[in-house]
Amino acid sequence: MSRLELRHVRKAFGGLDVLADISLSVGAGEFVSILGPSGAGKSTLFQLLTGAEHGEGEMLFDGMPLDDHGRHFAFMPQRDALMPWRRILDNTTLGLEVQGVRRQVARARVVPLLAEFGLAGFERHFPAQLSGGMRQRAALLRTVVQERDMLLLDEPFGALDALTRAAMQRWLEQMWRHHRWTALLITHDVREAVFLSDRIYVLSARPARVLREITVPLPRPRDPTGAAAQQAGALEAEILDILLNPQPSKGHDHD
Amino acid sequence: MSVGLLLVAWELYANYSGIKPTILPAPSRVFEQATLNREALIDNAVPTIRATLIGFACSLGAAFALSMLVDFFQPLRRALFPVFIVSQTLPLVAIAPLVVLWFGFGLTPKIMLVALVTFFPMLVALVQGYEATEVEIGQMLRAMGAGRWRVFVLARLPSALPYFFAGLRISITYAVVGAIFAEYAGAAKGLGIYMLNAKNNFRPDLVLAAVGVSAALTLILFGLTALLQRLAMPWERIGRQPAGKGPGR
Structure with missing residues (x-):
């Protein structure tokens, strides 16, 4: 059962298309990541959800259109904003x-x-x-x-050093298993997305479209060392390939 | 230390160069005369202190009210700032006698002049301080459901504190100078008029004694603002000491 559902969401600032066509859903107790290159408009998506900006397309929560207040979401911005x-x-x-x-x-x-x-x-x-x-x-x-009903995490570990980030990812995965928050994470870190998520939406560069929706088949608790780690590595390589070589069949030129 | 060396050099020069004490009195003579005339000096310092503090308080109140107005209605900023910038270019030498002419020898013109010289620096400091609010904190508060007023009180106002105190330290020194200038242009009592009278009586020693009093006054006020800042912003001091115990990482 999906709680958040976006259907063909678009957003342009002035003449600049930022979000071209975003459709995605997040189920109850599901950890979903939005993975895309820097500057792809991932944060713009959160601004639409929290009502800071307005776009086109449908945004539903539990089947009802979202209002401006973003009352369903608890938002964690980039950096800590303490x-x-x-x-x-x-x-x-x-x-x-x-x-x-x-x-x-x-x-x-x-x-x-x-x-x-x-x-x-x-x-x-x-x-x-x-x-x-x-x-x-x-x-x-x-x-x-x-x-709130759902957590919006905007690159929460982006400003941390690599070692601290890895430790925080492990800690967050463990916390999530205890609490089963419904969560949407924005990140450009492929490893982070694979390690934490149930599903991943891979976005293109601006204007952002969903390139691929990937279900992460790895068992929880996520094990960064064992046999599953190899499977994770293969998945990471596959996603990286999608990001670096977007299919030309979609007919989009990168500038 | 450097002030001490300067005083020693001055003392030696005044005593041994043969210069007349009515031109350049030695610091020892200034100090001696200051002690002899301390009642007159204190008597004249009180109105100066009063003008400085009341004028500065008025200026602070006005700057605070207007800074909020400008923060909530950005177009006002473009409309009002040119006026304030021009107000800063007015030469005090020309303005001070006019204000005294219009408002008399009482407290009012002094308050106005002190407010005039300190208002704009305080306004700019506050407005810049609000702008310095971390963008993410504002976004987060709005996502939490905070309106503009809550965002202002919870984030913009505290973010402006370091700027406010920086402005305060500069303005408080202007304030003393502004008050003395206003008195110089005409007053019944005050350090400014005391200096003018002393000068006219060929008593540079007393002029310098009054200068010493005004310098001490400025330093005390400056010290008070620093103390106030320490009390108002404990995180600035404590935040620099890293936490030493407990679970780290």
């Missing part, structure tokens, strides 16, 4: 605060989750005192406590 002047605890309760939840209630909801997010003992710290990985976990905690 407020430097707020302590970690107050950063993580921000979304609840905006929803009008009383501070004490909001804190009571966040505090039990701190340990699981590796932030126990750091709630009184300022973001500048934390490492990149910890900041990202705080940003994810801020996103999930909003208890």
